[in-house]
Amino acid sequence: MLPPSRKTITKPAPADFKAVEVKPDSLAFSLLGAAQAVAYVLEGTALPQALAKVFAQNNASPQARGAIQDISYRTMRQVGQADALLTAMTSKAPEPALLYGLLCCALTLIIKVGDEDLPYEPFVVVDQAVTAASSNPHMAHAKGMVNAILRRFLREQDELTITVLKQPAALWNYPQWWVDQCKAAYPKDWQAILRSGNLPPPLTLRVNRRQNSVADYLRVLEAQQVAATQIGPDAIRLAKPVPVHQIPGFDRGHASVQDAAAQMAAPLLDVANGMRVLDACAAPGGKTGHLLESADLQLTALDSDPKRLTRIQENLDRLGLSATLKTGDASKTNWWDGQLFDRILADVPCTASGIVRRHPDIRWLRRKSDATQLAALSARILDNLWAMLKPEGKLLLVTCSIWPMESEGQAAAFAKRHQAIRLDAPGQLLPTSDGNNDHDGLFYALFQKPAA
Numbered sequence: 001m002l003p004p005s006r007k008t009i010t011k012p013a014p015a016d017f018k019a020v021e022v023k024p025d026s027l028a029f030s031l032l033g034a035a036q037a038v039a040y041v042l043e044g045t046a047l048p049q050a051l052a053k054v055f056a057q058n059n060a061s062p063q064a065r066g067a068i069q070d071i072s073y074r075t076m077r078q079v080g081q082a083d084a085l086l087t088a089m090t091s092k093a094p095e096p097a098l099l100y101g102l103l104c105c106a107l108t109l110i111i112k113v114g115d116e117d118l119p120y121e122p123f124v125v126v127d128q129a130v131t132a133a134s135s136n137p138h139m140a141h142a143k144g145m146v147n148a149i150l151r152r153f154l155r156e157q158d159e160l161t162i163t164v165l166k167q168p169a170a171l172w173n174y175p176q177w178w179v180d181q182c183k184a185a186y187p188k189d190w191q192a193i194l195r196s197g198n199l200p201p202p203l204t205l206r207v208n209r210r211q212n213s214v215a216d217y218l219r220v221l222e223a224q225q226v227a228a229t230q231i232g233p234d235a236i237r238l239a240k241p242v243p244v245h246q247i248p249g250f251d252r253g254h255a256s257v258q259d260a261a262a263q264m265a266a267p268l269l270d271v272a273n274g275m276r277v278l279d280a281c282a283a284p285g286g287k288t289g290h291l292l293e294s295a296d297l298q299l300t301a302l303d304s305d306p307k308r309l310t311r312i313q314e315n316l317d318r319l320g321l322s323a324t325l326k327t328g329d330a331s332k333t334n335w336w337d338g339q340l341f342d343r344i345l346a347d348v349p350c351t352a353s354g355i356v357r358r359h360p361d362i363r364w365l366r367r368k369s370d371a372t373q374l375a376a377l378s379a380r381i382l383d384n385l386w387a388m389l390k391p392e393g394k395l396l397l398v399t400c401s402i403w404p405m406e407s408e409g410q411a412a413a414f415a416k417r418h419q420a421i422r423l424d425a426p427g428q429l430l431p432t433s434d435g436n437n438d439h440d441g442l443f444y445a446l447f448q449k450p451a452a
């Protein structure tokens, strides 16, 4: 399948290389940026970090950044098919990874998906991909090949597509093991799950009830001609995504971006004023903010990653809320003051297999064995946290995974180990992009500690 790890640049530039100029507002420029981002992902970097690296290097305008981001995300959703097409049209995978990335990005822009209009004219994409290759010392040698492959695809699209779509990885745009695992876990729903993971997510907001009611905030949106619908107690979905800082009142903390399924955590924990609450894997603080919007709490937000902890602080500052922030490992006790908690939120680290529509790179970055390792870490975290909970206190296990080993398997084994009482909770929410019922794939299990 995809080349596992190749260095982006393999050879020094030839001495006689003469660069072809690429205008910063051209598609060639955006293709180059996106190809670089895709190459970084193939080397193991997550797409948001890959894009940050590209933007730091290429000084792109806001428009060019938008185009680079759009092409990279599209490519991550199509790379199974693009890769299979390249395999069908070439005798070996194009090198370096940057060239492979460029071809995947260009193919993604000219592959027809259902009834969707193509974002650019195919002949413009071919021309600009050739310009992009010509402009780069490590790809200029292959400009003829780029031209030939893309033109061949346009000529033979129907036959090539029929052939490659026989491979599940090309048809679904997930690694074969992912398709197999999904089918085994969800014999009825696997196709809908995989399809939903390939759709761009909606922009869902959580209204900060401390600042305004949902009805008031909907009126603000209407006055600013932002079409939106209420889809949960605090959840509003915008008809069309907009950049975060253009969300009315966002910078003043009137609303936050949070998926509808993620908004179920705070109500399930059923918090009341004065409670001692631990948010054990808290960064970037989406659920921390919601808990603090729900009641006046003595909340400790813990995360093992100090950099991500600063994101919690930024979010709380924006919302005008406060908590005690601690860097620490939730599977250890060295950060704990010994006082028991009334409520614990354990949003444990997981494969994130339920949020691939937001992070389409995850499927290509994960290995099949990751779920086993992450489930073992999460079990240690849960066992450790249980000792920190008051009798009759509640612990909510959350994962953004659809793999049973990380979700129901984990919850059942935990309840058995500790004789924990299981309370009502949604269990496995499968990801869906279906009208108003539109949310990520999360898992919820709620436990109560028996009275002392």
Ligand SMILES: C[S@@+](CC[C@H](N)C(=O)[O-])C[C@H]1O[C@@H](n2cnc3c(N)ncnc32)[C@H](O)[C@@H]1O
Residues within 6 Å of the ligand: 262, 280, 281, 282, 283, 284, 285, 286, 287, 288, 302, 303, 304, 305, 308, 328, 329, 330, 331, 347, 348, 349, 350, 381, 400
């Ligand atoms: C799913 S994310 C949490 C999302 C967060 N609850 C929210 O709603 O915004 C999981 C978090 O667990 C943190 N983490 C991973 N291992 C940890 C550990 N052993 N102890 C504490 N935090 C950990 C990661 O740094 C990551 O921020």
